[in-house]
Amino acid sequence: MKDILILGGTGKTGRRIVQRLHSAGLPVRTASRSSGFDLGDPDTWASAFDGVTAAYLVEPDLRAGVDRQARFPRLVTEAVGAGVRRLVLLSAHDVGKAGDDHPLKAAEQAVRDSGAAWTILRPTWFSQNFSEAFFLPGILHGTLALPTGDGRTPFVDAEDIAAVAASALTEERHDGQEYQLTGPRAISFGEAADLIGRATGRTIRHLDVDPDSYVERRVAEGVPRDVALLLTDLLVSVRDGGSAALSDGVERALSRPPRPFEEYVAEAAAAGSFSSAPAS
Incomplete structure (x- = not known):
């Protein structure tokens, strides 16, 4: 090879x-x-x-x-x-x-x-966004301010994505397949914040914010407006229920269920991933 x-x-x-x-x-x-x-x-x-x-x-x-x-x-x-x-x-x-x-x-x-x-x-949305990407600053400050309301989404673990990709790169059985990859259950950002808070011994809350205000805040932080609008639309889709559906892609590809969000949180908390910003 x-x-x-x-x-x-x-x-x-x-x-x-x-x-x-x-x-x-x-x-x-x-x-x-x-x-x-x-x-x-x-x-x-x-x-x-x-x-x-x-x-x-x-x-x-x-x-x-x-x-x-x-x-x-x-x-x-x-x-x-x-x-x-x-x-x-x-x-x-x-x-x-x-x-x-x-x-x-x-x-x-x-x-x-x-x-x-x-x-x-x-x-769908990566679980690791809470520990390695754009949700981490909110986790560190104790307030996850996002325009998602009580909407739910089945966060998928990057470890599962990597496992599917590694298998697809090396095995013919995945040829011609399109895999929708989700976690095993849909949860709200509020529940995600609570789970991370319990695992870290900290108070972390989710604050629902107005979409337009969220766009302006991201622009003020230096995010290009078109990117801020795209991200906000994706988050509002969660609020509106457009991201809650479960898919069987992980199970079809790996013959096992996807990792639950709680397992990701426990491992990330044990590694200290919710305690500081990732190295650049």
């Missing part, structure tokens, strides 16, 4: 996939901005795909510009032309229901039309 390439190999899912493949004794390498790979610069692509037969793709970033997003089909074409024979794409939950202008819709189609074996992963 030639190399397996993990784009975004230092990210929440990428580094976990790398760990799993390393543990299995498989040849794996990573490509990220820190290693000189840039979706916006085609000159960096050839060296990344040289000698690779399977690749995990995580672009286009929804925060990226239109030009960069439009390069993704070209990236897929060049990957297959370089000898990549299996592609696993990290997409987003319910992209299949999105409009044609959604950037990940074009990314999914490029993978399907590539001529390579492919698998598409569509996870």
Whole structure:
């Protein structure tokens, strides 16, 4: 077997996939901005795909510009032309229901039309967003202020996403599959805050906020307005009940149920992940 390439190999899912493949004794390498790979610069692509037969793709970033997003089909074409024979794409939950202008819709189609074996992963909100991403500042300050109301969503553990991806990169049985990935039950952000508070011995509350106020706060923090609007729409979808559905993707892919949110919280609390901001 030639190399397996993990784009975004230092990210929440990428580094976990790398760990799993390393543990299995498989040849794996990573490509990220820190290693000189840039979706916006085609000159960096050839060296990344040289000698690779399977690749995990995580672009286009929804925060990226239109030009960069439009390069993704070209990236897929060049990957297959370089000898990549299996592609696993990290997409987003319910992209299949999105409009044609959604950037990940074009990314999914490029993978399907590539001529390579492919698998598409569509996870819902990551559990690790509370300990490794944009919900952590609220956890650290004791108030998770989000426009989500009492809406519920089945947070999925990044460990489960990584397990599905690692299997899809190495096993033919996943070829042509689209996996909607969720946790085993839908919970509210208030319940998530309570579970983290009990595990850490701290008082953490969820505060429902007005969507427009949330957009302005994020813009004031330096987030581009279009990105703030996109994130707010996703959070309001939770409030409106649009993100509560459970899916069987993890069980179909791994023949086991997904990890519950409580298990993630216990492990993250024991590791001190709710105590400080992640290293940059």
